[in-house]
Amino acid sequence: MAVPITHIADHIAMIDNGLLQTDGFGATYVVRGDQVAIIETGTSLSAAAILSGLDQLGIARDAVAHILLTHIHMDHAGGAGVLLQALPNATVYIHSMTAPHLVEPSRLLKSVERAVGEMWPIYGSIVPIAAERIQPAETLRLDLGHQIVLEAIATPGHSPDHLAFWDAHSRTLWAGDAIGIMMSTHQLAFAVTPPPVFDLPAQLATFERLGHLPIETLLPSHFGRTLNPPATALDEMYTRLTVLCDATLAGMQQTELPLAQIVEQLMPTSRPLHPALDLVVRGTLAMSVRGMKLYFERHPRPV
Numbered sequence: 001m002a003v004p005i006t007h008i009a010d011h012i013a014m015i016d017n018g019l020l021q022t023d024g025f026g027a028t029y030v031v032r033g034d035q036v037a038i039i040e041t042g043t044s045l046s047a048a049a050i051l052s053g054l055d056q057l058g059i060a061r062d063a064v065a066h067i068l069l070t071h072i073h074m075d076h077a078g079g080a081g082v083l084l085q086a087l088p089n090a091t092v093y094i095h096s097m098t099a100p101h102l103v104e105p106s107r108l109l110k111s112v113e114r115a116v117g118e119m120w121p122i123y124g125s126i127v128p129i130a131a132e133r134i135q136p137a138e139t140l141r142l143d144l145g146h147q148i149v150l151e152a153i154a155t156p157g158h159s160p161d162h163l164a165f166w167d168a169h170s171r172t173l174w175a176g177d178a179i180g181i182m183m184s185t186h187q188l189a190f191a192v193t194p195p196p197v198f199d200l201p202a203q204l205a206t207f208e209r210l211g212h213l214p215i216e217t218l219l220p221s222h223f224g225r226t227l228n229p230p231a232t233a234l235d236e237m238y239t240r241l242t243v244l245c246d247a248t249l250a251g252m253q254q255t256e257l258p259l260a261q262i263v264e265q266l267m268p269t270s271r272p273l274h275p276a277l278d279l280v281v282r283g284t285l286a287m288s289v290r291g292m293k294l295y296f297e298r299h300p301r302p303v
């Protein structure tokens, strides 16, 4: 199985991990210095594509030393356990706040099932990871050699454990879901604010923090290098967050939240999408509206 690979820089390649049965949605980034790191794993169902991608890049399985995860959501971290079975020398890095869920995943699985609704059947499962193969990522400063140093930057909001990874030398930011979804292949961008712990003030602070970084290459996990320059992309995603926030608040004024109507209003394009992509976009928007609504239910605004 040949998988699509994009060369982003001399030291960075991107494997399309086929996330949620959709092309151009889930990125696994491969960073090569003297050591090899991969960033994001997709779900357990993405592992085969990632291993094929490593083969295509000529990277031996025992050469992968590091697996960096931006946060615990299953479309980012769910595949780590399966991958570790095939990558004997790899250590997993994730925020220590959520690392226990990879060791004992049952509660996480229930929470994700509730959050993702109709998309649940395509989320795979989680193979538990031995605690000794996991390291805390929040203080990460990983020197891969060749002037490549990956540093963790706290970027909560989307989730409390969210980290972005920054390489100061190449001015590259692996943004995870920190500012939203920007699928460059499909030219679709939208906010992603999932239940149960989306945090609006933290999200706004994350935009502020990232706005001060001299980013040249912005790499969200969904998907690929942004088409717009990083500063423009940040502004655009901030606006999309505001629109989702306002649409949810307006919907909450009604007796029953008009979820389908809000999703329609937030659709990032009017052109028809491939059914698998349509499910993912609408499913993610519905999840985001539910996450935003839950945030406001827990933090009512003064009238």
Ligand SMILES: [Zn+2]
Binding pocket: 071, 073, 076, 158, 159, 177
């Ligand atoms: Zn996420």
